[in-house]
Amino acid sequence: MKKIYCNIKKCLGCGSCEIACAVEHSRSKKLDSAISENPLPIKRRKAEFIEEGISVSTGCQHCDNAACVAACMSGAMYKEAKTGLTQHSRDKCVGCWMCIMSCPFGAITREKLEKQVVKCDLCPDRNKPACVEACPTKALSLGTFKEFKQLCNM
Amino acid sequence: MQYVIIGSSAAGISAVEAIRTKDKDSKITVISDEKKPLYSRCLISYLLAGTIDEKKIWYRKDSFFKDNKVDALLGVRVREINAKNKEVILNNKEKVKFDKLLIATGASPKLEDIPGIDKKGVFPLRTIDHTIEVQAMLDRVKSVAVFGGGLIGLRAAYALKIRGKDVSVFVKSESILSQIADKGAAGIMQRRLEEKGIKIFIGVAAKEITGDKSVKGAVLDNGSKYACELVIIGKGVSPNIEIAKDAGIKTNWGILTNDYLETNVKDIFAAGDASETNDIALGESSVNAIWPAACEQGRIAGLNMAGEKEKYQGSLAMNSIEFFGLPVISVGITRPKSSAYEELVKKDTAMNIYKKVVLKDGVIVGVVFVNSIENIGVIGALIRNKADITGIKEIILDDYFDYGKAIPLIKKSKTGFKEQEFKETVMTL
Numbered sequence: 154m155k156k157i158y159c160n161i162k163k164c165l166g167c168g169s170c171e172i173a174c175a176v177e178h179s180r181s182k183k184l185d186s187a188i189s190e191n192p193l194p195i196k197r198r199k200a201e202f203i204e205e206g207i208s209v210s211t212g213c214q215h216c217d218n219a220a221c222v223a224a225c226m227s228g229a230m231y232k233e234a235k236t237g238l239t240q241h242s243r244d245k246c247v248g249c250w251m252c253i254m255s256c257p258f259g260a261i262t263r264e265k266l267e268k269q270v271v272k273c274d275l276c277p278d279r280n281k282p283a284c285v286e287a288c289p290t291k292a293l294s295l296g297t298f299k300e301f302k303q304l305c306n307m
Numbered sequence: 308m309q310y311v312i313i314g315s316s317a318a319g320i321s322a323v324e325a326i327r328t329k330d331k332d333s334k335i336t337v338i339s340d341e342k343k344p345l346y347s348r349c350l351i352s353y354l355l356a357g358t359i360d361e362k363k364i365w366y367r368k369d370s371f372f373k374d375n376k377v378d379a380l381l382g383v384r385v386r387e388i389n390a391k392n393k394e395v396i397l398n399n400k401e402k403v404k405f406d407k408l409l410i411a412t413g414a415s416p417k418l419e420d421i422p423g424i425d426k427k428g429v430f431p432l433r434t435i436d437h438t439i440e441v442q443a444m445l446d447r448v449k450s451v452a453v454f455g456g457g458l459i460g461l462r463a464a465y466a467l468k469i470r471g472k473d474v475s476v477f478v479k480s481e482s483i484l485s486q487i488a489d490k491g492a493a494g495i496m497q498r499r500l501e502e503k504g505i506k507i508f509i510g511v512a513a514k515e516i517t518g519d520k521s522v523k524g525a526v527l528d529n530g531s532k533y534a535c536e537l538v539i540i541g542k543g544v545s546p547n548i549e550i551a552k553d554a555g556i557k558t559n560w561g562i563l564t565n566d567y568l569e570t571n572v573k574d575i576f577a578a579g580d581a582s583e584t585n586d587i588a589l590g591e592s593s594v595n596a597i598w599p600a601a602c603e604q605g606r607i608a609g610l611n612m613a614g615e616k617e618k619y620q621g622s623l624a625m626n627s628i629e630f631f632g633l634p635v636i637s638v639g640i641t642r643p644k645s646s647a648y649e650e651l652v653k654k655d656t657a658m659n660i661y662k663k664v665v666l667k668d669g670v671i672v673g674v675v676f677v678n679s680i681e682n683i684g685v686i687g688a689l690i691r692n693k694a695d696i697t698g699i700k701e702i703i704l705d706d707y708f709d710y711g712k713a714i715p716l717i718k719k720s721k722t723g724f725k726e727q728e729f730k731e732t733v734m735t736l
């Protein structure tokens with residue numbers, strides 16, 4: 154299964170991925186207009202400090218046994234059989250936050266007023282996710298774990 | 308192979324899905340005494356409130372049974388399990404043979420043994436039928452008495468308040484949400500409910516329900532009377548273990564199983580609200596009657612019925628509730644009962660923010676957060692993996708605490724965090 158990996162050794166914690174993600178998930182998909190949208194677009198990746206000088210960009214890991222899916226009381230979170238991705242259906246979501254309670258990676262964010270949640274969807278409208286494209290150091294990559302290990306020479 | 312599953316809710320459905328990932332063809336029979344079982348039990352209070360579209364409570368497609376090649380016997384009860392003959396006997400006297408059986412019979416609401424409890428207008432809230440019956444009488448209801456201040460009592464109270472009723476909640480224990488939240492968090496939630504007009508009376512229980520055929524009121528154990536047309540009983544649930552017990556299956560409070568969710572009788576498994584499992588935070592056997600545990604247990608029981616050898620890692624108490632825009636989530640132990648536990652608390656009263664973690668010997672065993680919930684799942688993972696949080700103790704309640712801060716500890720851990728996703732995310736540190 155292909156997903157987004159972050160090489161901590163290369164990540165600067167600059168937040169370019171966060172901005173690209175929010176813009177990609179905005180209505181206009183353009184930075185200049187996205188910042189004045191109401192509600193503001195929500196990012197699904199987070200550049201997080203691990204400790205002084207070390208950072209990581211995290212988001213949904215599309216877990217094999219996804220805790221969010223087991224916890225979801227409405228069937229909104231589900232595993233897509235074809236791709237193995239963890240997907241979210243807005244039509245079903247009731248905003249109960251059971252998935253937020255369960256996700257070990259803190260990868261789910263509330264849309265408080267809409268009573269919905271958002272998380273990484275690997276940018277269905279693009280070939281390469283926006284964050285991967287925006288990362289200035291190529292810390293982020295899209296691929297299988299095997300490919301990621303090769304990229305990192307590990 | 309012939310699989311039989313008793314109960315068609317969270318645990319039973321998850322088991323069907325898991326079996327079908329391993330075995331596409333063998334016969335699966337699901338038996339449920341509910342005629343239309345594919346709804347989410349957790350959402351019936353949302354339905355009562357009218358805050359979700361009715362469609363949303365059907366959490367699996369109508370065609371679920373057909374799509375999964377399941378023979379569904381709906382509206383019938385299993386009366387008896389004959390373990391020796393490997394068959395279940397239905398209340399219509401039919402028999403169904405099994406090679407592997409799953410008992411996913413769930414739980415039933417505890418009703419109070421007080422005079423008048425059988426009057427028209429007294430309901431627990433457990434099934435969609437209860438919801439429909441309550442809805443049907445709402446036009447005639449002005450005031451409601453809810454007995455019990457737990458999750459279900461309060462969800463019912465909230466729903467009925469949204470429906471414009473005058474709602475009073477009577478709670479015998481020392482605070483609301485005593486199973487889910489500590490006093491600090493419960494206090495904030497109580498204030499929010501009261502601000503929005505739900506009346507809450509602590510230390511009071513029902514002594515009698517009054518009226519002729521239909522409810523007209525309740526007499527309370529402090530001697531006072533309360534006039535109402537509807538009574539909701541939210542006094543918790545007890546596991547449906549009778550048919551298991553009668554079949555010689557070991558039970559305690561719930562049905563007992565081994566690490567693979569198989570009971571003491573070979574080829575008979577149990578999962579969900581009916582069963583008792585090892586509670587990771589408590590380190591002892593307990594019934595955690597919650598949706599995520601039922602789904603996870605159903606999945607693992609299903610896999611093992613289909614010949615896998617998947618170990619169940621244990622359950623954790625956890626829940627998420629929101630009233631009038633104020634959310635509270637807890638995982639693990641929130642009200643420690645001895646001085647062996649350490650508590651760290653942080654609050655911002657003006658913002659209605661309250662955060663507490665509970666530690667034992669440096670290991671995190673519980674958490675409760677009000678109104679600032681985004682990263683609570685990370686802490687849940689630390690609890691599940693029995694992480695020693697020395698080193699991040701000072702920052703664990705800070706707003707900026709997130710998965711990144713847990714990475715060094717996950718990388719170092721020798722015993723926990725076995726899932727591939729943890730390994731992948733910490734590999735390059």
Ligand SMILES: Cc1cc2nc3c(=O)[nH]c(=O)nc-3n(C[C@H](O)[C@H](O)[C@H](O)COP(=O)(O)OP(=O)(O)OC[C@H]3O[C@@H](n4cnc5c(N)ncnc54)[C@H](O)[C@@H]3O)c2cc1C
Pocket residue numbers: 313314315316317318319338339340341344348349350351352383384385386411412413414432433434458459462547550578579580581596597598599601625626627
């Ligand atoms: C109003 C409400 C709100 C809730 N909210 C939450 C929440 O927010 N979060 C959470 O985690 N959990 C919540 N829960 C609890 C959650 O719904 C349960 O944990 C979950 O449904 C358990 O699933 P189960 O499959 O084990 O059992 P159940 O859902 O109880 O299903 C068991 C089924 O088996 C049937 N059955 C029993 N005996 C027999 C028999 N002999 N023959 C045939 N059929 C039989 C029952 O009728 C039932 O249909 C809530 C519950 C209620 C009622």
Ligand code: SF4
Pocket residue numbers: 212213214215216219220221222239255256257258259260261272
């Ligand atoms: S949301 Fe969280 S639990 Fe769900 S698949 Fe993504 S990382 Fe895993």
Ligand code: SF4
Pocket residue numbers: 224225226227228229230241245246247248249250251252253269270
């Ligand atoms: S918030 Fe939505 S996606 Fe998350 S568990 Fe609840 S219904 Fe499912």
